[in-house]
Amino acid sequence: MEYEMEFRLKKRDENTGARAGELQTPHGLVQTPVFMPVGTQGTVKGMSPEELKEIGAEIILGNTYHLYLRPGHEIIREAGGLHRFMHWDRSILTDSGGFQVFSLADLREISEEGVTFKSHIDGSFHFLSPEKSIEIQNALGADIIMAFDECAPYPCDYEYAKRSVELTARWARRCRARHQRRDQALFGIVQGGVYPDLRQKSAVDLVDLDFPGYAIGGLSVGEPKHLMFEILEATIKHLPESKPRYLMGVGSPEDLIYGAALGVDMFDCVLPTRIARHGSVFTHRGRLIIRDSQYMRDFGPLDPDCDCYVCRNYSRAYIRHLIKAKEILGLRLTTYHNLYFLAELMRGIRRSIMEGSFRDFKQEFLASCGTDNNEDNEGDNEGGACE
């Protein structure tokens, strides 16, 4: 099928695998590499659509599993689709619901046909299959939709991962057969756990089906960081240069840089918004826990090197007070700042790739952030990669 979405590669970095490009969707231009804020239930927690535009977000993510359960995809279809329902006229990507079914719901049975599970909201029984996932995503109407995959747990033995890769390929074929909307680009998802040969097999299977984009799934689920990047590298080399690559569930500043250096074009993660609600913010000198009593009388901004609305107008002391007092504005401000921080980081990554200085940018950023990335994966993707 000829999709309306177009991906244009604009520049390849000479020293790393990084690339800059742009995705043209029916709802506008998305410059890559891009970080996509997560809007699980039809809203990016704490943010208005206008604020998302203010920070420069060009695409956000919606969760099929959640929207299917509540308010229900038929209501969203009747509303005119997710864009209109949530008052967001830029691009949207929806996941397939697979990851949540495997991580969040009470899973009852996996068969060739699909998955039976119990809702985490009211305990009701549901059945999700490749066809059903596409049908729901068609109703939601996102610009980019995902194939329904089996996301194997970590750790997971070789035999299980192998069967899972094979099932995922058969399901991807069924998704492709069912999907008929040209204005929604359907991406395949590469699985294969931490086994390079299975990753290769999965990538080859999916590339055979000629998707307009490919996601790398099943990473950032608890495995050590170094392993995540090894597997990412081993996977990406089997994906076509001309198609966008989307690393699911990754969103710490360091990981975005490392991922971009390996050639990833798209990222999403609940990390920035989730930690914000607990009072943890990104800065150019590492993370800061605003609840700490050391900030009680600190009248400087969250991050002296940030020029966002929050850092221009509010002090650490005030934001600390709001978070301690459980005030809504507190988490609005920390959320805004964290998303701006990542948006600004991605702008820096893109600019430096275009200018040929990405390697320097990467080194400088990592040096000032003071992280060596040796810590283990925190499992940012755990808990359903949704909020």
Added chain:
Amino acid sequence: MEYEMEFRLKKRDENTGARAGELQTPHGLVQTPVFMPVGTQGTVKGMSPEELKEIGAEIILGNTYHLYLRPGHEIIREAGGLHRFMHWDRSILTDSGGFQVFSLADLREISEEGVTFKSHIDGSFHFLSPEKSIEIQNALGADIIMAFDECAPYPCDYEYAKRSVELTARWARRCRARHQRRDQALFGIVQGGVYPDLRQKSAVDLVDLDFPGYAIGGLSVGEPKHLMFEILEATIKHLPESKPRYLMGVGSPEDLIYGAALGVDMFDCVLPTRIARHGSVFTHRGRLIIRDSQYMRDFGPLDPDCDCYVCRNYSRAYIRHLIKAKEILGLRLTTYHNLYFLAELMRGIRRSIMEGSFRDFKQEFLASCGTDNNEDNEGDNEGGACE
């Protein structure tokens, strides 16, 4: 003392006691009658300062009791005062802390000197007196501050109310003696329960002290509505025409109209923001409970007669979904709408007073809202009149 604040009466309605005027404070012009959104802990729950400006708020309220306990008035003084601390450059009024001490804290002892109480946050002991309240309010730096009063409970016998009125007068005198900042206008608070002669005595006592404005306290605390307005009327006639009158703790659309008709210039109440967070919104056809299942597929705005940001961009179905899913944006939108609704109502009241058509405006509004105001007072002022 000659205060910087000025009150100018611009127009008196011929058919009612209503009046239109303006308060000039060091932080700008406040057109009256005005409804002041409540920002208990240094933020109007759910709203940013920019959004408050967008709805046209010219003055907001801060709670001395809360800010004294957390983060502490010394921190706010160090931050440069409450305006700067919370990034709000328009006018602020702080209450005296009295009402919260009597309604929210664990009250231990009332003496001539002041009040000993236990914090509702951490159980620590504190002492608040007229002098201490002024000292705290000086540190906060609001444009209008309130005398420390004893707010007697409802119901309350005549003897108690009488002693309370006398104590309140002595405390008002001590507040006046302690307060020395010309840029903060100190208002007295009339008490006297539901006894017209005590209300008269309290008003006369305070007018003797020549405050630049007078509040009517101790109403909307559980008494029947008709009694509230009877006492309000009996109190207002003993207050000078040339000074602003502030009815504390009143904020339903109907009560604002009735209060304005009796000559009230200023109101505050947690009602619009509190009910918003529970999914209840004002409309020109009465209140609407957005959680109701009848709105599940209702793609119209909250209020078809409202032109606010929320009503222009979001549907009842979407806002219902957000509130049901406990999403922050849900209560942001209902709060924004409710505050806009009241701001717009006050603009309508002012405009009609200026144009000589207030009586018609009042009748039309009350007819469309479908309320006869015979319901009992819901006790909007209960729970500390703060959020």
